[in-house]
Amino acid sequence: MNNLQETESMVTGERVGEEKEKRAAVPTAATATSMQPITRWTALLFAAACGLAVANVYYAQPLLDSLAAQFGISHSSVGMVITVTQICYALGLILLVPLGDLLNRRRLIPGMMLISVAALVVVGTAANRGILLGGMAVVGLLAVVTQVLVAYAATLAAPESRGRVVGVVTSGVVIGILLARTFAGLLTDAAGWRSVYLASAGLMLIVACILLKVLPEKDPEKTSLKYPQLLRSVLGLFVQERILRVRAMLALLIFMAFSILWTSLVLPLSSPPLSLSHSAIGAFGLAGAAGAVAAARAGRLADRGMGQRTTGVALALLLVSWLPIRYTEHSLLSLILGILLLDMAVQAVHVTNQSMILSVRPEARSRLTAAYMTFYSIGSATGSIASTSIYARFGWDGVCMLGAGVSAFALLFWAWTRRSGEKKG
Structure with missing residues (x-):
């Protein structure tokens, strides 16, 4: 009998919690609907931006041999290139992604991407291992713009289509991760490892400029x-x-x-x-x-x-x-x-x-x-x-x-x- 009462209490509590959350969400939902809803084209643009940004973290994996030879790094130590990038990506999740709730994302997202462009150019033109590692650290830190984009896409989407929009944008992230190795391998065979990062910088610059024009001027109320x-x-x-x-x-x-x-x-x-x-x-x-x-x-x-x-x-x-x-x-x-x-x-x-x-x-x-x-x-x-x-x-x-x-x-x-x-x- 006690177990039954506890179960009923739990269910009742959850229903009350749901109602509270629905009521709390009304002002934000109203704000979101006052903005122009995200179109399918914009969702695909977000997906492309996410794929390009997150791929920057994974390009180095098939290039370790080339990097070791270029900068005189031993094979036992060259893995630090990936380690530095991943550590800085984790720091970016903690330190930068929450800024999406504080700053205007029309400026934040292109700004993060433009800094990433500069870091990619530094990596692609690095003359020594110190510059290489410094550039890779900034690349990893700024790659978290993908998560700012996912959260922003969910904000711009209508409630009844939020899951579909998040699915489209998130697909860009996964595809970027999976195809990064293929892209890096093919481009390295054709023009050397530096071309991978310089090409990525060019693509990121183009997408950042497009986003700057496409993203709405108004942003939902900030914390x-x-x-x-x-x-x-x-x-x-x-x-x-x-x-x-x-x-x-x-x-x-x-x-x-x-x-x-x-x-x-x-x-x-x-x-x-x-x-x-x-x-x-x-x-x-x-x-x-x-x-x-x-x-x-x-x-x-x-x-x-x-x-x-x-x-x-x-x-x-x-x-x-x-x-x-x-x-x-x-x-x-x-x-x-x-x-x-x-x-x-x-x-x-x-x-x-x-x-x-x-x-x-x-x-x-x-x-x-x-x-x-x-x-x-x-x-x-x-x-x-x-x-x-x-x-x-x-x-x-x-x-x-x-x-x-x-x-x-x-x-x-x-x-x-x-x-x-x-x-x-």
Whole structure:
């Protein structure tokens, strides 16, 4: 009897909380609807900007040999180029993304992109390793403009199409990550590694100028918090919003699985009996990009209130994907199938997560994004470290077991948290 009363009390409390959040969201929603709604063309422009910005973090991965030779860095130490970039990206999530709730984003977004352009030129013309690392640090720090764009797209979108818009924009992020290696490999073969960063600087400059003209003059009402208070409020949101905690944990797990695959995949593909070239290995990113595009539909399902169901199905697919991936050394077709399933699943959960989180506190979307994406970074870094260590000891079967284990835990975690109910699903 006591358990029944506790359950009824919990449900009642959640309904009251939902009503409060709906009432709190009305002023911001009204402000948003007074602005020109985001068009499909603008959403695609946001996606392109996101893809270009986040790709800057990943270009160096297939270029480490070239960078080591150019700057006289040992192969055991050249990994610091990626480490510096990733650390600064994590700092950017904490220090820069929340500014979207404080500053006018029409100036903030192009401004961040223009500074990134300057940093890319520094990297592309670097004369020594100190300049290279300094430029890469700024590139990593400013790449978080992607998350400012995602939160802004959610603000500009009408409530009934928010999930679809977030899905389109987020697809640009995932495609940028997956195709960065392919782009870098092809351009390096054609014109050298410096051309990768100089070409990216040119593209970023063009997109920044277009955004400066396209973004609306007016921005929804900003918070009155000072910058230190703004940063502290990110932790406060994490404490206050249960849906943020649950979905952030899911982000950590799915991107750990994502990173387990993509960090270690080069090892079996470049070793006998496959012994594929770097260009061929990079081409597998195309399969991942196809899966990411297909999963953009997840945002539309979230708009229809099917976020929970979409999450469950996607997590089940994530677990299943490791079965064909396990046969990578015997069948590349099997690997392609596994990549399609895995990337489609990760993208579907990621889009659903963001759609649900960004509907909670409209006035704090940049801070919600910063908190959520911090867990994304933790998951990605953990997966990278764990996968290479496991491969060294247990081979590709060990990597697949690790990925399947993380995926199974994510599915179980979702099932357990669903019992107490989330706002949408």
